[in-house]
Amino acid sequence: MGLGAKPSGQQNGREDASSLVKWARKNRRAITSTLFLIVMLIGFTAANPEVFSQFKTYRSVMIALPISMFLVVPLVFVVTAGEIDLSFPSVVGLSSYAFASIVDQGGEPLLGVAAALLVGAALGYLNAILVVRIGLSALVATLGMNFFLRGLINILVEGFSIAIPEIRGSLIHSLMTDDPIKIVEHLGIPNQMLWALAFMVLGIFLYNRHSFGVRVHCVGDNPESAAEMGIDVNRTRAQVFIFAGIGAALAGIFSVMINFVWWPTTGDGLLLPVLAGLFVGGTPTWGGIGTVFGGTIGTTIVAFIETGVIAAGLTGFFTQFFYGLIIILSLIFQRFNGGRVR
Amino acid sequence: MGDMKNDFIIELREVTKSFGNVKAVDGISFGVRPGEVVGLIGDNGAGKSTLIKILSGVHSPDSGQIIVRGEEARNWNAARSRESGIETVYQDRALAPQQTITRNIFMGREIKNRFGVIKVKKQYEEANRLMREIGFTSKVFDPDSPVATLSGGERQGVAIARALYFDADLIVLDEPTTALSLIETAKVFGFVQNVRDRGRSIIFIGHNIYHVYDIADRFVVLDRGKVVMTADKSEIASAEVLMKHMQDIAEMAHADVGSAGIRSG
Numbered sequence: 001m002g003l004g005a006k007p008s009g010q011q012n013g014r015e016d017a018s019s020l021v022k023w024a025r026k027n028r029r030a031i032t033s034t035l036f037l038i039v040m041l042i043g044f045t046a047a048n049p050e051v052f053s054q055f056k057t058y059r060s061v062m063i064a065l066p067i068s069m070f071l072v073v074p075l076v077f078v079v080t081a082g083e084i085d086l087s088f089p090s091v092v093g094l095s096s097y098a099f100a101s102i103v104d105q106g107g108e109p110l111l112g113v114a115a116a117l118l119v120g121a122a123l124g125y126l127n128a129i130l131v132v133r134i135g136l137s138a139l140v141a142t143l144g145m146n147f148f149l150r151g152l153i154n155i156l157v158e159g160f161s162i163a164i165p166e167i168r169g170s171l172i173h174s175l176m177t178d179d180p181i182k183i184v185e186h187l188g189i190p191n192q193m194l195w196a197l198a199f200m201v202l203g204i205f206l207y208n209r210h211s212f213g214v215r216v217h218c219v220g221d222n223p224e225s226a227a228e229m230g231i232d233v234n235r236t237r238a239q240v241f242i243f244a245g246i247g248a249a250l251a252g253i254f255s256v257m258i259n260f261v262w263w264p265t266t267g268d269g270l271l272l273p274v275l276a277g278l279f280v281g282g283t284p285t286w287g288g289i290g291t292v293f294g295g296t297i298g299t300t301i302v303a304f305i306e307t308g309v310i311a312a313g314l315t316g317f318f319t320q321f322f323y324g325l326i327i328i329l330s331l332i333f334q335r336f337n338g339g340r341v342r
Numbered sequence: 343m344g345d346m347k348n349d350f351i352i353e354l355r356e357v358t359k360s361f362g363n364v365k366a367v368d369g370i371s372f373g374v375r376p377g378e379v380v381g382l383i384g385d386n387g388a389g390k391s392t393l394i395k396i397l398s399g400v401h402s403p404d405s406g407q408i409i410v411r412g413e414e415a416r417n418w419n420a421a422r423s424r425e426s427g428i429e430t431v432y433q434d435r436a437l438a439p440q441q442t443i444t445r446n447i448f449m450g451r452e453i454k455n456r457f458g459v460i461k462v463k464k465q466y467e468e469a470n471r472l473m474r475e476i477g478f479t480s481k482v483f484d485p486d487s488p489v490a491t492l493s494g495g496e497r498q499g500v501a502i503a504r505a506l507y508f509d510a511d512l513i514v515l516d517e518p519t520t521a522l523s524l525i526e527t528a529k530v531f532g533f534v535q536n537v538r539d540r541g542r543s544i545i546f547i548g549h550n551i552y553h554v555y556d557i558a559d560r561f562v563v564l565d566r567g568k569v570v571m572t573a574d575k576s577e578i579a580s581a582e583v584l585m586k587h588m589q590d591i592a593e594m595a596h597a598d599v600g601s602a603g604i605r606s607g
Contacts, residue, residue, distance in 0.1 A: 022486065209459060209462060210458050210459055211459075211460055212458060214452055214460060217438070217440075217441055218441060218445070221438035221439065221440045222436075222437065222438045224436070225432075225435075225436040226438065226450070227400060227420060228398070228400055228420060228430070228432055228436040229420065229424075229436055229449040229451075230399070230420035230421035230422075230423070230424050230451070231421075231449070231450045232421070288438065288440040
């Protein structure tokens, strides 16, 4: 039929694009954030070669980084779907409370894990009811949920924390966070880092190769079109909130396992670093596109800022300053790397 | 004309749909037979778009029946409509501009295994084949290009390619020539002819009476949510006659709607 075909004379240089160039173009957001991470690490190494040439510096970051990774992967789906979830810090707190209190009362740790996942998914579903069913703004509703759930935690425990040293030695603790497994012993990579990497790979697969990820892209890009093509827009939106709840539960479980303590403030400090990592990683705010790998890199960038600032000989007072500086710089990078297309 | 009930691919019976106080569709009965091109015409606000969105499952009617191949449809929605062999090319093209051409062609109906894993390579190859079939010979874009990089006519091509791919029994074209050049418009007409030759049906919605007259076998005229005229092409001598009927309908807008125009079919 020839509808819309251009005369061959209008071909430009893109016809010669090799598969490598096409791959780079498709993944430019993730590549940009990876380059940014490398440049930043080179800068830190130049400032303090002694600290940044030692593996233990990286190992120390890898102890807590997985917590952010479990949060950022589902959040990429949420933002791609055109939504936002600001309730995850308190979902981390409440779901890990379920885990810690079951273990504390002598319950089977695996049961605690299941309970935490259930609480996380249920809270995600509650967010979905508020946003999808009742039609509240995701920004305001999930922010409200964050305060509400943290308040609920405070009422429940009245400031007391739960220490669960007995978790050490249990099968699930050995598997999830104990000493490094034999294969990587010589590297000293914490087990939780391997789980977080596996979660990221699962996320990348779902995001790009599974119909769930494709529906999330289409719904965030143009919800009217998605509905016209038979995609259940509301169901897809609800699913991303539930996914975010499950990610928050995983983050909470790992947080308690790493620290052997559940605090009423567990998860509290994660809101801004994780969101910063998400956007620094190359997922734009407007929906329809994003990158799971980039989001993971973004949280890694944020995780290294504090270590880097201290190691470079600056005081802790500079940390926030550098957070802000690096976030803005990386967003400018992403901007020049391709703006919004409509 | 005999008992046509079981001949319809899809039939609406006494369907109504209101938005607030506005009765967008007010008791419409209407059906499409295999291999025919129905021209659906009417002024802005006559209810054309609402009617086709009921057919395509985007809107659910407030009352009335939807009958698909002789059986009443239950829980009618967009996914069911597509499964029943109805593809709609919407006025807004229904594309996701930041996604690739491939992803747009398979939006809502991906090629996947039973675990939901998408057959990426197969989709790419099918999209590539389809693009060549409809004449996307340019190498400026490939199936991995985002739709946002395409022109209006090219986007329409993607929307039509999608309808073509699923080999629908009925293709609904809502204002398919809006914002297209003359050459692109001619291509859309060629496409309609092609679909009819293969024994498929089309509902063609347009506000250009001459376009609709040239292309349709039967005309259904809507006015303020009601069918005010149905006529076979043999009953209308020329586009001018059809235009005259349309003008009469507009002039009689305040008179008894039921007495306007020809009744047939």
